[in-house]
Amino acid sequence: MNVIMINWRSLCYISILVFFLQPNVYAEQQLTLNVHSNTPPFEWQSETGEENGFNIELARYIAQQLHYDLHINRRSLDQTLKTVTNDTRQLAVIAVPSGEILDINKALPLLPTYISAYNRRGEENADTWAALKGKRVAIKSASSVAMYLNNKPQDFIIIPVITNERGFELLSSGEVDYVVSEFYCSRRMLSLFPIAKTAGRPLLYSQFYLIMSDKDPDFVAAINEVVKNSFNNGYFDDLLNQWVAFGKEKIELGQVKKDFSQVALVTAIISSLGMLITLYISFILRKKTKSLKQELLNRRNAELEIKRISVQFHSVLDGLPHGVCLIAKNQQLIWQNGKYPWILEHEVLAQSKPKINLNQLIYRTFTDEYSQNLEFTLNNKHWKLELHLISNDMLALFLEDNTETFELKQASDLSARLASLGELSAGIAHEINNPVGLITQSVTLVRDLLDELKLNISNNISSTQKTNQLLADIDYGCESIDDSAGRISRIVRDLKHFSKPILEIAPKAVNLNNVVETALRLTHNNVKRIHLQLMLNKQLPTIEGDELQLQLVLVNLIQNACFAMDKPEPLLVIETGIENSNIFIKVTDNGCGMDTQTLERIREPFFTTRRDLGGTGLGLSTSNKILSIHQAQWLIHSQQGTGTEMKILFRSVS
Structure with missing residues (x-):
């Protein structure tokens, strides 16, 4: 039992000892990189606090190869040199001017560089330190140039700046005469400030070194071995291409901030514009969508209405007592309402009086582009046929009993x-x-x-x-x-x-003089009480018409003239002749004449001014129909108190 208690106590002591010794173990496994500048492409800190650059990547590679945890500590150049000199496992990268001897351990040289003066285009060059005498020279604080000048002061006015970019800004505005800086830092500035140029040959050559304390020889040897291997395996070249290759140098932090701010501002503006445009387009699309929905609804309603009207229209067409057909230009039947289907049978139409050639009528309608109207007799019935052109490729045929x-x-x-x-x-x-x-x-x-x-x-x-x-x-x-x-x-x-x-009308050659003589015999009792003056052209050509119907027309005209001449010395003049290739017959009286209202209604059926004397109003309306059938022109001139002239123009048979 006592043995067990002793062992348990021993384990506790060992655990406590391990616990207190553990931080030292961890401390021994930590590697610190001291950074003293904020200059791309070597070492700089982003706005989020992240360390970047060539030096940072090299330190991470060394820590990885030696299995250390890397810690980055940002200090001034003086603090960096002091820390690296006095403490172990401390690293830093500095540019050492040629000829300068530092009491510190240096690994293999990393990069060569040089320091030059820069001024404005068109100004004199400065190839030596003496050429800068009395000039205002911008120099980055805590840089290798500043370190060199601390040991070897020169005769010019030093204007300290935080970054090289600030120095070139002062140069562009004329607040300094020169900027003296390291080559890698200045190359990017020349592209950002076109007014600046290299003032001459390098003033000073320097070399980037990885420095560390020489108090731990094993650590120094391990660092040198890793750096040497990085040269041998090509990693160092890859690192140079990534960070320091010409055309790929990183810009300085100030420019990064400035460009980032500008890009962020432009991005914000573009985003805002994009949002506004998106909102506008969304509004337009929503409005358009609503309009399209309404239009689709209207079209759907219109289609339903058209369909309803179409059904009603077809119902009306099917219910018409007339035969209706739609015929194409190639004389093919498109649609028929089912009434009188024999109209399309040529054998049936051949028995009509007069005979009808439907194909010829259809062809003539499409060719002449005017409607065809004709009447015929078939099976003791009278029929009326009409053909009307609807479009260039279709006509409508109507047949009516x-x-x-x-x-x-x-x-x-x-x-x-x-x-x-x-x-x-x-x-x-x-x-x-x-x-x-x-x-x-x-x-x-x-x-x-x-x-x-x-x-x-x-x-x-x-x-x-x-x-x-x-x-x-x-x-x-x-x-x-x-x-x-x-x-x-x-x-x-x-x-x-x-x-x-x-x-039925049977047109034939008619002599109007014979029509006049017959009409005068029928109206002799009316004419005998007035003075009649006949002026008949004996050489009058014949016209084509129906003699009996024309007799009725002339009887009506003579009777109306006689009834209108209830006055002393009545005069009736009947004349036939030729006028402008037209044959005319003219009946003139010196009766009471007609007013405008009577002239406008004289052709209407049942209109008469002699209703109380037995007038029916059928005479002149019937005469108007007969003259229309004969395609004659009926001209009426009348003046109240003077008389009336009735003139009818016919076309001759020739």
């Missing part, structure tokens, strides 16, 4: 004729009564003459002279009867033709 419309038109024409006959009836009756009375009188005369002739024959009165006289009187009576019967026959024939319904 026009039988009812045609019959209504015929009934309307018949009504107009009957209305005209009603107005002519009184005059026609008078015209027939006159020859009938003459016939009656002539028959009585002939009967008396025959009785007298019979009496003479029975009494054997054979006077030749008297017999001849009786026979002459009988012959005159017969001629009167024959003439009166002829007049009645002509009147009846004209009435028969005038009242005959027109089943």
